[in-house]
Amino acid sequence: MRLKDRVAIVTGASRGIGRAIAAGLAREGAAVIVNNSNPSSDGLAEEVVRTICGAGGRAAPLRADVADLAEHHRLVAAAVTQFGRLDILVNNAGVEFREPFLRTRPETWDRTLAVNLKGPYFLSQKAAEAMMGSGGGKIINISTVHDHHPLRDRSAYAISKGGLMMLTKSLAFELAEHGILVNAISPGAILTDMNREALSVPENLNRCLGKIPLKRLGAADDIVGAAVFLASSESDYVTGATLYIDGGMLLY
Numbered sequence: 001m002r003l004k005d006r007v008a009i010v011t012g013a014s015r016g017i018g019r020a021i022a023a024g025l026a027r028e029g030a031a032v033i034v035n036n037s038n039p040s041s042d043g044l045a046e047e048v049v050r051t052i053c054g055a056g057g058r059a060a061p062l063r064a065d066v067a068d069l070a071e072h073h074r075l076v077a078a079a080v081t082q083f084g085r086l087d088i089l090v091n092n093a094g095v096e097f098r099e100p101f102l103r104t105r106p107e108t109w110d111r112t113l114a115v116n117l118k119g120p121y122f123l124s125q126k127a128a129e130a131m132m133g134s135g136g137g138k139i140i141n142i143s144t145v146h147d148h149h150p151l152r153d154r155s156a157y158a159i160s161k162g163g164l165m166m167l168t169k170s171l172a173f174e175l176a177e178h179g180i181l182v183n184a185i186s187p188g189a190i191l192t193d194m195n196r197e198a199l200s201v202p203e204n205l206n207r208c209l210g211k212i213p214l215k216r217l218g219a220a221d222d223i224v225g226a227a228v229f230l231a232s233s234e235s236d237y238v239t240g241a242t243l244y245i246d247g248g249m250l251l252y
């Protein structure tokens with residue numbers, strides 16, 4: 001087990017990529033705080049926890065909106081009080097709204113930046129304080145290939161993730177002296193609730209597959225190996241890096 005006795009928070013872990021990462025970290029021995037934000041997904045977060053605990057792992061659910069800075073203390077405190085420490089933070093929660101630039105509303109911009117960038121920034125600050133008390137830790141940011149490739153009709157999303165890329169590098173720089181390593185994973189097209197409806201349209205699916213040399217959509221489980229690697233001691237000389245997991249999409 002590569003994460004025995006470690007404690008992790010995974011934001012947005014009720015579904016999709018976050019859910020797969022939470023399960024993957026738990027399989028390697030980590031205790032996991034499984035976060036969601038919407039009361040309607042409490043049942044999903046509880047199911048993730050039940051599955052982990054049913055397989056002999058340790059996990060607890062915690063609803064908190066990462067865009068609400070006042071909630072960050074609760075998230076970190078949940079890890080420390082329930083499992084004794086905090087070693088790993090996965091900033092996975094994210095939102096994407098489809099609006100062409102000329103019709104993007106200020107509310108869309110504010111919510112996107114609050115969840116995808118401001119939340120991870122200040123949650124990392126709180127997490128780093130806790131990690132420093134136990135000798136260091138790992139922060140993993142879930143970005144996207146659109147952190148440096150524009151995405152039509154979702155400019156606020158791409159801009160937020162571009163910011164997340166610089167957040168990763170800036171925090172890696174400043175936190176190195178505290179033994180906290182900060183890296184990112186940038187997925188390509190991974191089939192989840194975020195894109196299921198759009199990709200159910202054959203024309204959209206074929207356009208998307210046309211950009212992927214491996215000729216298939218990714219699954220949430222395709223991201224898990226990289227997350228375990230970046231959370232474990234196998235990556236103890238890796239910081240400020242981004243792993244692109246995209247079936248070769250960026251080769252185009």
Ligand code: NAP
Pocket residue numbers: 011012013014015016017018035036037038039041042064065066067092093094095096115142143144145186187188189190191192193194195
């Ligand atoms: P998803 O299936 O829509 O799941 C999103 C998760 O984030 C849910 O658990 C949701 O829980 C949670 N969440 C949303 N807003 C939150 C908030 N304010 N606070 C806490 N949790 C919140 O999305 P996904 O596809 O797995 O995406 C996960 C991450 O991967 C995102 O950062 C996304 O940008 C990134 N990504 C995805 C793809 C892709 O192709 N799917 C590609 C590149 C990058 P609630 O329902 O409770 O809010």
